C-alpha cells in the first residue's frame with residue numbers, strides 16, 4: 459500500500475495504528491454495560507404473503523463555526539475538527555468512542571417511545587431559490603417495530619433523517635448543530651464542495667454552516683462522515699436528498715425509500731444498540747425501507763390505477779445494496795443517472811449501490827397489491843419488503 463493509499467484509508471476509517479482511537483477496544487465497555495442490564499428478545503416481524511408471491515454549476519463554501527453563541531475562526535477554533543481526520547481521534551480518548559451506540563441519551567426513556575410509520579411521501583419543493591436547513595445531531599431511542607427500540611445516533615431524532623427536496627441550481631444552506639458528546643458531521647452526496655471544510659466534524663455545542671447548489675438531479679444519500687463512517691451510518695445517521703431537475707418530471711406519486719441495515723446488540727434497558735463488530739462482519743439483523751422492518755406491509759403505500767409512481771430509492775447501507783423490484787410490475791423507466799437523461803425502460807430489477815440512489819418509475823395499469831422488495835431475499839426477508847396497493 460502506498461503512503462497515499464495508507465493516508466486515505468486512515469482518513470476514512472480512523473487511525474489504524476493508534477489504540478487510543480480503536481473503535482473496537484471500548485467493546486469491553488459495552489460488555490460491562492450489557493452485563494449490568496436486563497435483556498429483552500427481538501421477534502423479527504413476519505413478512506407474510508409478500509414472500510409467497512415471489513420466492514452546481516459550482517458550489518460555494520462559506521462556513522461559520524459558533525462556540526457558545528460567538529463566532530470563532532473556522533481554522534483556529536479548537537473544535538473545528540476535520541471530518542474523518544486524525545483530529546477526531548484527539549477528542550476520542552480510550553473508552554469514549556464506543557463499539558456500540560448505547561451512549562447517553564440514545565437509550566434514555568426507550569420504554570415510552572412510540573412507533574410511528576415513517577412517511578415516505580416526497581415533500582413538495584420549497585418556494586424560492588434558497589432553502590435553509592438546520593439539523594441537530596442527536597442521540598435518541600427510536601422504536602422501529604412493536605418490540606424493538608434502537609439506541610440510535612440521528613439527524614433530528616429519527617432514522618432516517620428528514621427528506622430534503624431541492625432543485626438543480628437552487629441553493630441549499632445547511633447548518634449542523636451537534637447536541638451530543640461524540641463529534642458528528644454531514645456529507646451531502648448532492649454537493650460538489652471541499653469536504654475538508656464542509657463535511658468536517660462538529661463537536662458538542664457547536665454549529666457549522668455550508669452552502670451548495672446541486673449540479674445534478676437524482677436521489678442522493680446524505681450521512682454523517684465522522685470516523686469511523688461505518689459506525690455513524692450504521693447507528694442511524696443517514697437520509698435522502700432528492701434533487702429535481704429544472705424541467706419538472708412527469709406528474710407522479712413520489713415516494714422516497716431509503717434502505718438501511720441494522721446491526722443490533724442484545725437488548726439492554728429496553729434498547730438495542732448498534733454493534734460495530736457486526737457492522738464490520740456485514741451481518742445485519744434487519745434490512746429496512748425507511749428505518750423500520752416491513753412497515754409498509756402493515757400500512758401500505760396507496761395509489762390508484764393510472765397513476766405514475768416514482769420511487770426515489772437511496773441505499774444508505776452502510777454495506778449492502780438494494781436490489782429494487784416490484785412484484786407483478788415492471789419499471790416503465792429507471793434513471794441510472796440524472797433525469798431526464800440516462801433513462802432505461804422495461805426493467806424488472808435494478809441494484810442501487812450502497813451510497814447510491816436511483817429513480818424508478820412505473821405506471822399502475824392494474825389494480826392489486828404489489829410487494830416492493832429487495833430481491834436479494836436474504837436481505838429482503840430481514841425487513842426490506844413493503845406493499846403498494848393500487849386501488850381501482
Ligand SMILES: [Cu+2]
Pocket residue numbers: 611641642643682683684690695
Ligand atoms: Cu456521526
